[in-house]
Amino acid sequence: MNNPGLYHMLFVSTALFFIGVYGFFTRRNLITMLMSIELILNSVCLNFIAFNKYAWPGKMDGLFFTLFIIAAAAAEAALAIAIIINLYRSHNTIDVNAAEEMKY
């Protein structure tokens, strides 16, 4: 039990996933929500790497996937930030509750 195995990894990643989800649901600040989404993505990355290392050491798919996730996450973050900034311009706040004009 000295060196971590697949299950430790999966445990960590799952924990990370749910922390992200929790953050997404509870935070009122859009930036923070965005960060929690990043957490979710990171947990997924962790999953891929773990699977790749322990379950399928022969193949590299998991690693590549992780790289792509990171890239996509970056793009997503950039876009989201831009949108949030624009939202701030119009609403003068980045509180998510400020932006629920459209409903029902």
Add this chain to the structure above:
Amino acid sequence: MSEQSYILLIPLMPFLAFLLLGIPGKGAFSRTAGYIAGFAMLISAAISIYTAIGYFSDWGKLNGVYQQLNPVHYTWLQFTPDLSIDMGVLLDPVSVMMLVVISFISLMVHIYSISYMKGEERYNIYFSFLSLFSFSMLALVMSANIFQMYIFWELVGVSSFLLIGYYYQKPSAVAASKKAFIVTRFADLGLLIGILIVGFQAGTFDFRVLIEHLGNPGHEILTLRQNDFSPISWGMLLIFIGGAGKSAMLPLHIWLPDAMEGPTPVSALIHAATMVVAGVFLVARLFPVYYFSAWQVLPIISWVGVLSALFAAIIACTQTDIKRVLAYSTMSQIGFMMFALGVSGFGTEGLGFTASQFHLFTHAFFKALLFLCAGLVIHHVHSNEMRDMGGLKKSMPITHICFLIACLAIAGIPPFAGFFSKEEILMAAYERSKPVYWIALFTSALTAFYMFRLYFRIFWNANPHHESHHKEGPAGQLFTLIVLAAGAVVLGFIPFGNYVSTDGKPLSTGLHLVFSVAPVLLGLAGILTAFWFYKKQSDRADRFASGAGSLYQWAFHKFYIDEVWLFITRKIIMKGIGTSAAWVDKNIVDGAVNLSGNSTVRFSEKIKKIQSGKVQLYGLVYLVSVVLVVLIIIYFINRN
């Protein structure tokens, strides 16, 4: 098609007249309409008399028995392989006799109307309707198929409706016409169902086959006479109800007095001579079936008939509208015919049958005569009410004489026509059912009384108005009166039994002078009472009436039967069922439909909160539903 197919012309002529006069619409033929229709009627009357002569003397007889001939016949509407409505002509003594009566009386009425209805705006319409009626009535009596008869039965009803409502701007006339149609329609419901039952029991609608199957003891369909009501009995009873409706028997008579709203000639033709006896004709036509397969119905028929006769006679004594008096007397006389059938036997005991047909025959003449005279009187004094009349025997002598003849005839005073027929009826009743006989006897006395009450109050004592300078009506009308009066005098001497009988064999109907003493005396008694009451203005009648008290009141209000019917229709059917049906439809059935729509909308309003507008809640719903779906799927997959 046989060589007798010219008979088709009899109904055809009036039908053509109907089309010719009716189709152009109001105002056409404003002068000639009467002559056209009259001419058509003349032809068919001539043909029917010719037919009668031919039938009774020549080709109708086969070794001494009158045959049921079926010269014309084709299928009109097939129902099942053996059941169909056929259009055909059935000739037997009854129908031939009816043909003569109808066409002749109708001719008379046409002639009478030519001058009587002159100046009417819808002159041609009147005559087209009259022709329509004559057509359907003639076709009715010629029908070879019970369903064909039903068809013309309905047509007769509608033309009577049209004619009663001829003065369509008079609310009372409209009401009367509607009443007449609906009441008879109600009775026809019975007729229809009866036809269905009997038709399916006998496996045919054709009269000849029907009588062949159900009208002779030998046939296998007839089980031995069981004492309970067989389906056939029920069917025949329902058919009788249909007949009772048309013939204004108790309690379906309520339409007849109101029907007098129509023009007087119409009353004479339809509601005295022809249509109202259709019921009698129907029963007579099916008499063998009644006698052999539905013998339980015959007592019912006789009792309904005799009670109607008595009832109508009592009412007639109290009415003051002369046409209503005549209407009730008609009802009473038809009652005579009905119970005569009811008490009749078959074959050599078939006196009642013959008598009733004989009475039908004679009654047609003198009753028409009475109405036509009444028409003249009414034109003379411009009122239907007795109190406006009196002392007319000077100003209109011919009418007076004719009316007197008719009254004597209907009162059964020898040697007038009515005497003979009524005599036979009473005899038949006497032979087979004593209670009926006594009631009938009393009724005939009443008849004499109220008829002469009418006579004296119209023609005798003082004229309430100053002496009017009116002379007699136009020649045409007087001519018809005289012709009919002649008929009322002589027709009684026809040896009717030789021609019309239950089984086509001649029936000897001797006249027993001994027997006829009682009725004649009673008749004279009635006349004398009327004379004593009414020969000149006096309060005797009123004192007597007040003496009679509540009975008089009841009779005067026609025993409140109208009110009962009114209650049933208005209160129970209309208000009760109709309103509730409409309410249910509006509120429950329709309400359910609307509710389904509204509740959907309201529900959608309820659930709008789901769309909260908070992106975090969206995420939450997303995740929760994903998890739920996962769990559910895993559960179900692992379960099986």
Add this chain to the structure above:
Amino acid sequence: MTALWLLPAIPVIISAAILLLPERMTKAVSLVGATVQFLAIILLTLCFLSERSDGDQSVFLFQQRIEWFSSWKIGLHFGVDGISIAMILLTAAVVTAGILVSWNLKQQQKEFFILLQLLAAGAYGFFISLDIFTMFCFLEIAVIPKYMLIGIWGSGKKTYSANKLALMLMSGSALILVGILFMYYQLPVESRSFDFITMAAHPLPLNIQLVIFPFIFIGFGIFTAIFPFHTWVPDGHSSAPTAGSMFLAGISMKLGGFGCLRVATTLMPEAAQYYSIPIVVIAAIAILYGAFATMMQTDLKYINAYSSISHCGFVLLGIGFLNHSGINGAVFQMVSHGLMTALFFAVIGMIYERTHTRKVSEMSGLMKSVPFISAIMFIAGLCSLGLPGLSGFPAEMTVFMGGWARSETVYRVVTIAACMSIVITAVYILRAIGTVMMGPIKNNSFAVLDKAAWNEKWAALILVTGILIMGILPYLLYSLVNPATGEIIKKLSKG
């Protein structure tokens, strides 16, 4: 003579012509078109009769199948038997009359007449289709024009009525859709098809029939106002424009009856036998209930609409009896009621144009001011109360016969109950006609009304002729319809 596809095509062509030509020609075009159609159909009838007399005993004549959706085995399969001939004759008459009646329509003529034509196209296609999917398609084509006609040119609470009508009819067709889809999948894989002939060749197992039959029967039943799904009828009829009501009552209620007969009963005979008693009971309820409800109505159109419920009850009743004269009677009643009620609505429309009221209580003595129209109304009324010599009588009698021919007590009782309606009918018809036409003229503005115009006269004439022909010479229609009925009976007795 395999040009049946022209029947639904002609109206489409007409509407295209209306669309392209200037507005002033609209009426002329549609009238000419309808007349041509009418003549074509009479010709078709003659060909049909001659074919039959030449001894062509095949069930459907002039068959023609155009492959449509081959992957679903859907084809434009047309063919006619006696019943469809009767139906399209009725349709042609009503369409022509309807166009004539709406002659002096002012607003949005183009759309109005195009919608009329589309409705006609739907009806024609429906009656001649031998492919259930195509049938269904035509059935639905006929729905929306009604909605538009009522909603745009209607009167009263028109949008409510229009909505109700469209939604209820669509629910009906939803049921039908479910039914036909499952019928399709019940066929063996290699012969899966919506084709009527194919389906008839592969009868469904009984348990399946028992499931599917109610869907299809009720679905079509809604179109012909089966109790208690009839409430679209009064509102729809009464707020529709005259021609709309005529089409609605004269044609589209017949679609339902025809469908019940052609699809439900013919393809699922055992189920029909199984459900026969419920059907006749419901029908009898509809007959009496509709009649009683009619007695309480005060608006002429409502009177006629409710009486339509009662009369269409006879159609279902006849079908429910499942014997020769029962089904004959149903078909007769469809034709008769189509003509009669169309005539009635036409007359009501004419009266309304003159008096601007439909309340019975506000009218009286119209016979004096508009004799022709009153006479026509009289004929319509008498026909509706089943007077011999007019079309109503043979139809109702045949239905009664069918009922009485079933020896079971239930059927007898039901038949007697149905017979009662003839009295009630007499009551309400006479009340309506008596009040409207007879009696003194209360409202002086009705003393002088302008007489019937040529188009009204012709419209009335066409329908009255139909009524009289059927009333006086019923055996013509009988000989047309009876063989087709025989085929249905054969199926029923086999099942």
Add this chain to the structure above:
Amino acid sequence: MPDFLLLMKSELMITLIIFILLIIKLGKGLRNEQILTLIQVLLLVNTAIAAIITEPGKLFGEMFQSNSLICLQKTFISLALYLVSLAFSGWFRKTEHLTEFFVLMLSSVLGMYFLLSAGNLLMLFLSLELSTLPVAALANFELEKKKSAEAAMKMILSSAFSTGIMLFGISLFYGATGTLEFVQLAGAVHINNLQLMALVFLISAFAFKLSVVPFHLWTADVYQGSPTPVTAFLSVISKATMAFVLAALLFKVLAVFEPAWHWLLVWLSLATMLIGNLFAIRQTNIKRFLAFSSIAQVGFILAGMTGTAVSGTASVSFFILVYIFSNLAAFVVAGILSDQFQVEDLEGFRGLRKKNPFLAWMMALAVFSLAGIPPAAGFFGKIFLLGSGAYSGHVWFILLAALNMVVSLYYYLKIIRLMFMEESAADPVIYSVSRSEKFTLVICASGIVFTGVFSWIYDYIYRISS
């Protein structure tokens, strides 16, 4: 000609257009009109290219695949794109960042093309991102509008979230099977709890993009907030793509899980129809209205997918084609109204028949097609979907679906009523319709009428999807 040119023709074409636009942007010589015309021409060409030469093939190992069905679906999308570029020319002329707009839209379309051709989960993920992110930017295109910003925010956050979930599912699949390639995956997967979970996670992302209840909540808000062209793009093009991809995934890759996702689809489709209808009933904003109505339509798409692979794919693809025409027509009319009078409210339709018969009847046609009334093609589309769904023999399911058609008719008729049967209080203003809008409407109308009646279209789709 190397076959990679042939197989990737559409993708390359789009990329080319994007570059052309960028270059145009550099040399800012042209007016909006000219650019727009150019774009329209290019897109027309693109549609043509997508339609021709449709032989199957694979590239980059299994990464990229193409066949006639995929080409057909790409053709539909290109056609829709072309129509969008035509339809909203009024709006396009006014906006000042036309090129950016189209660059974004086209890159999203590029993503969709790759999504359709994806043969590998990695490819799937990337193309999904590529197709989603630009749309979020587009949603925000009207910078000055608050609603636009809110819509964009909601879209980017929730779609990122859904991406996260999907990726988690993919990672589980990878962990379970060790492969990302569809072909191998299809062989390797089998039913167990882990993979079922992965399945649901993966599907949920597409359900989200397809706005299937209960993953639909973002739809209405985003539709309402975004500019009309973007809404049209979202509800027509992106929805079409997602439907195609979901069908492909389920029938090709995840066929093993059929017992699992069959029932899932049944229930989801019922829920989707019902909720979509119920919400659509009480909407007053035309865009929200169309959003919910399109959700209801998705319910029917899912119903179609419950059938066999062939009939499912065929009926879905056919319905999508019809849906493109009908929904686009509706959006065009809505766009004209909101464009000229800033009315985004259903009341804008009041008395439209008087104001502009052409528009009214076009809208009526579209609405009837959406409601599934013959002879509009929507009827055939819906019937075939239900017919495909009826294969599995749940009578109650098809019955409920059919009844939902009636419910949907209720609110579609509401529009008809407003347009034809009610008078507008205001004096009738005549709406002017530009030539290109007319042209689009006519194309849509003919599409609506003829796609159904000309049966060979469906038959062709059916043939190539088997």
